[in-house]
Amino acid sequence: xxxxxxxxxxxxxxxxxxxxxxxxxxxxxxxxxxxxxxxxxxxxxxxxxxxxxxxxxxxxxxxxxxxxxxxxxxxxxxxxxxxxxxxxxxxxxxxxxxxxxxxxxxxxxxxxxxxxxxxxxxxxxxxxxxxxxxxxxxxxxxxxxxxxxxxxxxxxxxxxxxxxxxxxxxxxxxxxxxxxxxxxxxxxxxxxxxxxxxxxxxxxxxxxxxxxxxxxxxxxxxxxxxxxxxxxxxxxxxxxxxxxxxxxxxxxxxxxxxxxxxxxxxxxxxxxxxxxxxxxxxxxxxxxxxxxxxxxxxxxxxxxxxxxxxxxxxxxxxxxxxxxxxxxxxxxxxxxxxxxxxx
Amino acid sequence: xxxxxxxxxxxxxxxxxxxxxxxxxxxxxxxxxxxxxxxxxxxxxxxxxxxxxxxxxxxxxxxxxxxxxxxxxxxxxxxxxxxxxxxxxxxxxxxxxxxxxxxxxxxxxxxxxxxxxxxxxxxxxxxxxxxxxxxxxxxxxxxxxxxxxxxxxxxxxxxxxxxxxxxxxxxxxxxxxxxxxxxxxxxxxxxxxxxxxxxxxxxxxxxxxxxxxxxxxxxxxxxxxxxxxxxxxxxxxxxxxxxxxxxxxxxxxxxxxxxxxxxxxxxxxxxxxxxxxxxxxxxxxxxxxxxxxxxxxxxxxxxxxxxxxxxxxxxxxxxxxxxxxxxxxxxxxxxxxxxxxxx
Numbered sequence: 001x002x003x004x005x006x007x008x009x010x011x012x013x014x015x016x017x018x019x020x021x022x023x024x025x026x027x028x029x030x031x032x033x034x035x036x037x038x039x040x041x042x043x044x045x046x047x048x049x050x051x052x053x054x055x056x057x058x059x060x061x062x063x064x065x066x067x068x069x070x071x072x073x074x075x076x077x078x079x080x081x082x083x084x085x086x087x088x089x090x091x092x093x094x095x096x097x098x099x100x101x102x103x104x105x106x107x108x109x110x111x112x113x114x115x116x117x118x119x120x121x122x123x124x125x126x127x128x129x130x131x132x133x134x135x136x137x138x139x140x141x142x143x144x145x146x147x148x149x150x151x152x153x154x155x156x157x158x159x160x161x162x163x164x165x166x167x168x169x170x171x172x173x174x175x176x177x178x179x180x181x182x183x184x185x186x187x188x189x190x191x192x193x194x195x196x197x198x199x200x201x202x203x204x205x206x207x208x209x210x211x212x213x214x215x216x217x218x219x220x221x222x223x224x225x226x227x228x229x230x231x232x233x234x235x236x237x238x239x240x241x242x243x244x245x246x247x248x249x250x251x252x253x254x255x256x257x258x259x260x261x262x263x264x265x266x267x268x269x270x271x272x273x274x275x276x277x278x279x280x281x282x283x284x285x286x287x288x289x290x291x292x293x294x295x296x297x298x299x300x301x302x303x304x305x306x307x308x309x310x311x312x313x314x315x316x317x318x319x320x321x322x323x324x325x326x327x328x329x330x331x332x333x334x335x336x337x338x339x340x341x342x343x
Numbered sequence: 344x345x346x347x348x349x350x351x352x353x354x355x356x357x358x359x360x361x362x363x364x365x366x367x368x369x370x371x372x373x374x375x376x377x378x379x380x381x382x383x384x385x386x387x388x389x390x391x392x393x394x395x396x397x398x399x400x401x402x403x404x405x406x407x408x409x410x411x412x413x414x415x416x417x418x419x420x421x422x423x424x425x426x427x428x429x430x431x432x433x434x435x436x437x438x439x440x441x442x443x444x445x446x447x448x449x450x451x452x453x454x455x456x457x458x459x460x461x462x463x464x465x466x467x468x469x470x471x472x473x474x475x476x477x478x479x480x481x482x483x484x485x486x487x488x489x490x491x492x493x494x495x496x497x498x499x500x501x502x503x504x505x506x507x508x509x510x511x512x513x514x515x516x517x518x519x520x521x522x523x524x525x526x527x528x529x530x531x532x533x534x535x536x537x538x539x540x541x542x543x544x545x546x547x548x549x550x551x552x553x554x555x556x557x558x559x560x561x562x563x564x565x566x567x568x569x570x571x572x573x574x575x576x577x578x579x580x581x582x583x584x585x586x587x588x589x590x591x592x593x594x595x596x597x598x599x600x601x602x603x604x605x606x607x608x609x610x611x612x613x614x615x616x617x618x619x620x621x622x623x624x625x626x627x628x629x630x631x632x633x634x635x636x637x638x639x640x641x642x643x644x645x646x647x648x649x650x651x652x653x654x655x656x657x658x659x660x661x662x663x664x665x666x667x668x669x670x671x672x673x674x675x676x677x678x679x680x681x682x683x684x685x686x
Contacts, residue, residue: 021647155560186653189636189646191534191558197637197646205647212651215534215636217498217559217592221658224594249560251567255602256595293532293558294540296639303532303540304364304548308555310529315564 001160001206005044005053007125010063012056014044017161021202032061032080039087039094042193046162047236047272048131051093054084055124058101062120065113073113077105077120089284090245090314092237092274097127128164134269134328135166139175142232142267142326146176146183150229153219153257155188156247157199158234158267168267169232170203172326177209184210186228190247191216192292192311216249223260231257235268235325242319242334243280244268248312254321263323270327273341280316288313344503344549348387348396350468353406355399357387360504364545375404375423382430382437385536389505390579390615391474394436397427398467401444405463408456416456420448420463432627433588433657435580435617440470474507477612477671481511482518485575485610485669489519489526493572496562496600498531499590500542501577501610511610512575513546515669520552527553529571533590534559535635535654559592566603574600578611578668585662585677586623587611591655597664606666613670616684623659631656 002024006013011028012035019025027043029035035057038044044053061080067073081098088094104123108116146152152173156162159170166174176183185204190196197213204211214222222228231253237245244250244266257264277283290309295301303309319334332340345367349356354371355378362368370386372378378400381387387396404423410416424441431437447466451459489495495516499505502513509517519526528547533539540556547554557565565571574596580588587593587609600607620626633652638644646652662677675683 022644188560189534191532191560194645197650201650202647205650210651212653213636213646214653215559215591217531217534217595218653218655218658220595220598221591221655222653224658248558248564252560252563252595252599255563255599259598259602293556296642297645299639299642301365302537302640303556304545307540307544307548308553310555310557310561310565312561312564315561315567 001165001203004049004161004164005056005128007056007121012053012060014038014053016043017045017199018043020198029060031064032057032084035060036084036087045195046157047091047093047234048163048168048269049161050088050091051097051271052128052131052164054094055097055101055127057084058098059120059124063117067113070109070113073116074105078102088286090236090286093271096271100127131164131269132166135163135168135171137328138168138267138269138326139166139171141331142172142265143175143179145265145331146172146181146230148181151184151186151227153186153188153228153231153253154200155196155233155250155253156190157195159200159203161199161203162234168234168269170200172232172267173209174207184212186212186214186222188216188219188249188253189213190249194297195247219253220256223256223262228262230262231264233266235266235272236314237277237283238268238273238325238337239277239279239283240275240338241279242322242325242337244317244322245280245283245285245314246317248315251315251317254317258321264321265324265326266322267326270329270341273337275338275341280318283316286313287311344508344546347392347504347507348399348471350399350464355396355403357381357396358504359386360388360542361386363541372403374407375400375427378403379427379430388538389500390434390436390577391506391511391612392504393431393434394440394614395471395474395507397437398440398444398470400427401441402463402467406460410456413452413456416459417448421445431629433579433629436614439614443470471507474612475509478506478509478511478514480671481610481612481669482509482514484674485515485608486518486522488608488674489515489524489573491524494527494529494570496529496531496571496574496596497543498539498576498593498596499533500538502543502546504542504546505577511577511612513543515575515610516552517550527555529555529557529565531559531562531592531596532556533592537640538590562596563599566599566605571605573605574607576609578609578615579657580620580626581611581616581668581680582620582622582626583618583681584622585665585668585680587660587665588623588626588628588657589660591658594658594660597660601664607664608667608669609665610669613672613684616680618681618684623661626659628658629656630654
């Protein structure tokens with residue numbers, strides 16, 4: 001699997017996901033503004049991957065500073081964090097990663113600036129390495145929930161491409177597959193940006209895991225025919241009460257799953273859980289450009305010129321629809337989260 | 344409103360819906376095979392429009408025959424009907440219209456062939472005129488179900504473009520609008536062929552009726568926010584028990600509506616009700632080309648080359664999810680259909 005994001009030759013190298021599955025191309029970001037733009041333009045996406053990328057963006061930006069005092073340095077890094085924070089509002093991993101970089105900066109205040117610069121790069125690499133390790137742990141915990149012969153419905157891409165590697169929801173699929181279970185994935189294409197068609201289908205095919213692509217509106221009919229045994233999605237933010245913000249359409253999948261008695265699982269690392277947000281009602285939902293809906297991937301318009309459009313990038317699935325949340329620390333009911341993760 | 348289908352200068356003139364909303368172009372079909380191909384290629388679509396077009400295709404094909412006996416003529420017309428019947432399996436209006444043309448042919452056996460030819464054209468025109476009249480009657484019955492200030496969710500296109508004019512579900516919307524009710528339509532884009540984006544949004548904008556386009560996977564989240572007051576769709580076939588086959592994704596909308604306590608209405612003419620089919624389980628579901636899913640409207644592929652795809656064109660919504668069915672004879676509960684419409 002090609003890496004989603006890495007620190008390479010003094011640059012942040014991103015696999016340009018806006019070009020997949022047609023082209024495997026890399027984008028070398030040599031300054032933090034390019035990193036921010038790449039996040040905004042969905043060249044890298046997926047809550048954990050955004051977190052890792054932003055952390056590397058901070059390290060990159062810090063390296064380029066020419067200041068003499070810690071105070072100047074700290075202020076400039078704060079500005080860089082602020083710039084990166086303004087890229088996407090919903091995924092909490094972004095803010096979590098930026099706070100962690102800030103905390104590192106605070107803790108190292110006694111060191112020479114050149115040393116702090118080096119340590120910030122190390123910290124961002126540590127966030128990346130931990131992300132992969134967490135996903136593998138999540139996979140171990142979650143694989144028990146998928147039985148031999150079952151078909152898993154996914155929405156959007158919560159795979160290796162949404163993380164530093166291995167994936168959250170698809171990490172669980174990978175772990176079950178690696179245990180020798182004969183499983184199959186039905187991938188919602190996930191309009192408007194088609195992460196399911198372009199990314200989930202692609203990365204599963206790369207690994208030889210059977211995958212069938214469907215349009216988002218087919219899932220209900222296939223559930224009714226008994227063709228889906230469980231649903232497995234990622235998360236962009238999980239509130240303290242267990243409500244989950246994830247890609248638009250996740251809520252519909254959850255309602256359909258409940259109506260058909262099918263388990264609905266969310267796989268996400270600790271950094272996605274936002275105990276400061278009491279419920280899903282307080283999670284900001286990003287509204288994106290109407291052109292994502294009126295055309296497909298920047299192609300010609302498929303809708304009448306000037307049509308009114310809604311384009312929320314995410315929705316909130318209330319805890320009551322979620323069978324369990326799979327984390328690197330184990331599998332929990334949404335109602336248990338606040339208790340388990342407090343402090 | 345431009346006519347969906349008409350008999351013009353000895354040809355069947357179709358508004359080429361595969362070119363909308365970009366281009367308003369007409370296709371003059373001068374032989375029945377061209378009519379059949381146009382139906383198969385979705386240049387004309389929507390159950391009632393397919394019925395009218397097929398009837399005109401029969402009249403067109405019959406006109407071109409050079410035979411001397413009624414028996415030869417009848418056999419040739421039967422072959423034409425058979426060819427047209429093989430275009431699309433799900434919409435029952437197609438078979439209903441072909442049977443009606445056959446019945447006309449039988450009844451006119453005593454007349455000279457040239458006179459039968461003329462009468463078949465007349466009969467197809469009558470089917471067209473009746474369709475518009477039925478839609479207006481449906482509109483009158485259904486408009487009472489939409490209240491001032493409400494927002495209606497539609498799926499696919501059950502509008503003027505799906506019929507000979509005025510529309511079934513959108514006919515009801517039009518009638519409510521013409522009564523002065525300030526209503527608004529949320530149109531599901533309806534992947535894979537985007538009839539909602541290309542056709543429903545277009546025809547409502549032509550009439551000045553407020554419409555907002557959404558992707559199919561947004562409907563659930565918007566229902567949860569209280570932004571949808573009722574759902575209104577068409578039908579391709581209604582079984583005797585009230586189960587409804589309609590565009591893929593209709594079932595998901597119905598399940599979501601029920602989960603949110605939102606009424607779900609189906610608008611369809613008598614010719615859509617198939618009392619010979621006991622339940623939805625017996626309705627054949629057309630599987631279409633995977634390329635409709637892996638690319639958008641024949642554009643470049645959006646999915647990895649060789650990916651496995653499911654592409655059922657329709658699904659079945661069980662009667663239990665349907666609040667009422669609006670027909671030209673009034674509004675009925677699905678369970679009342681068989682009783683009301685039996686001969």
